[in-house]
Amino acid sequence: IVLNKFLCIPIFLLIMAIIFYITFFSVGAFLSDTLRVFLQEKLGKFVVQSLQTKISTVWIIDLVEIGIFGGVGTIISFLPQVMLLFIFLSLLEDSGYISRLAFMFDDALKKVGLSGRSIYTLIMGFGCSTTACLTARNMSDKNAKIKTAMLSPFMSCSAKLPVYAVIGGAFFGASNIFIIVLLYVLGIILALILSLFFEKTYLKSSEQTFIMEFPSYQRPELKRILKVSYSSVKNFVIRVGSVLFSLSIIVWILENFSFNF
Numbered sequence: 133i134v135l136n137k138f139l140c141i142p143i144f145l146l147i148m149a150i151i152f153y154i155t156f157f158s159v160g161a162f163l164s165d166t167l168r169v170f171l172q173e174k175l176g177k178f179v180v181q182s183l184q185t186k187i188s189t190v191w192i193i194d195l196v197e198i199g200i201f202g203g204v205g206t207i208i209s210f211l212p213q214v215m216l217l218f219i220f221l222s223l224l225e226d227s228g229y230i231s232r233l234a235f236m237f238d239d240a241l242k243k244v245g246l247s248g249r250s251i252y253t254l255i256m257g258f259g260c261s262t263t264a265c266l267t268a269r270n271m272s273d274k275n276a277k278i279k280t281a282m283l284s285p286f287m288s289c290s291a292k293l294p295v296y297a298v299i300g301g302a303f304f305g306a307s308n309i310f311i312i313v314l315l316y317v318l319g320i321i322l323a324l325i326l327s328l329f330f331e332k333t334y335l336k337s338s339e340q341t342f343i344m345e346f347p348s349y350q351r352p353e354l355k356r357i358l359k360v361s362y363s364s365v366k367n368f369v370i371r372v373g374s375v376l377f378s379l380s381i382i383v384w385i386l387e388n389f390s391f392n393f
Contacts, residue, residue, distance in 0.1 A: 134229065140236050147229075151220045152258065156293065160213040168209035176201035195384055203380030204373070210260065210291060214368060217259035218361040221252065226352035231344055244324050245331030247273070248344075250280040254323070257287030262372045263364070275335040279327050286323035288316045 134143055154160060180197045187193070224230045230252060238248030249271050256264035264284035271277040288296070293312070300311040331337060 134232055135236060144233065144236070147224075148255070151217070155213050155216045155220065155259065160216045163212035163216075164209045167212060168205060171205035171208060172201055176205060191388070194388070195381070199381050199384030200377070203383065204377050207376050207380075208369075208373070211365065211369070214260045214263060215361060215365050217256065218364045219357060221256065222357040222360050223352045225252075226350070226357055228347040228349045231346055234344065235346070244327040245276065245279060245335070245337045246283075246327055247271070247276055247337075250276065253280050253284055254287055257284035258289060260368065260372075261285040261287070261289050263368050266367065266371070273337050275330075276337045279330050279335050279337070282330075283323040283327055286319045286326070288319045 133139060176197060179201070180193055183193050183196060221230070224233070234248030234251050236248075237251045241247055241250055250268075253264050253268045256267050261284050264287070265281040268277050268281040268284070271280060296312045296315050299315075300309070304311045
């Protein structure tokens with residue numbers, strides 16, 4: 133049923149719609165907002181007030197409040213959504229569906245120089261482009277790996293949604309929901325066009341033989357899913373969080389100081 137030529141795409145779209153709704157609009161959005169409020173308005177204010185009693189240097193307090201808690205707090209607030217997406221993708225993988233999904237899209241993706249293995253990275257791109265790029269490293273063909281990592285940012289992650297909403301509301305009023313959907317679709321189309329361009333020019337993939345064994349459908353093991361998701365999120369926090377922390381401080385310094393400081 134899942135691999136039926138008429139039903140496979142509608143079933144896939146329905147599954148992804150449910151996952152995206154839970155991750156980005158209901159549970160995930162609530163958890164992200166709660167974490168953001170805690171980091172910026174509770175923990176951030178407590179740390180700033182504690183600093184104000186100890187030191188009087190305004191720029192240090194401003195750095196902590198705006199540069200660290202303002203910048204990093206906003207990024208870290210997306211962590212629940214990334215975690216949820218990892219859990220859902222692990223559920224699909226553990227149940228045996230992801231391998232069938234890779235098989236389902238392999239022929240179509242081969243036409244633009246990718247493979248069925250790219251689908252996991254591209255789906256992950258809707259949650260966090262940086263994490264998605266990390267998942268591309270297990271692909272065997274070097275050029276296909278580079279293309280997949282380069283194209284994952286075209287999958288619109290949750291951080292882009294507020295920007296889309298502003299654009300839609302400002303220029304298209306009540307019909308902005310259709311514009312938001314169109315921007316998501318446009319990102320996918322552009323990614324496929326660019327992949328085809330790279331395939332014909334600079335990053336031609338070698339002939340890829342895609343052989344995989346379909347695991348039996350099974351009930352996902354909760355302990356394994358949580359372990360894999362925790363490992364992925366930990367990797368995200370360490371490898372991505374450290375870079376974002378440094379960049380937030382650098383951007384704050386560039387905004388607040390002249391060349392002569």
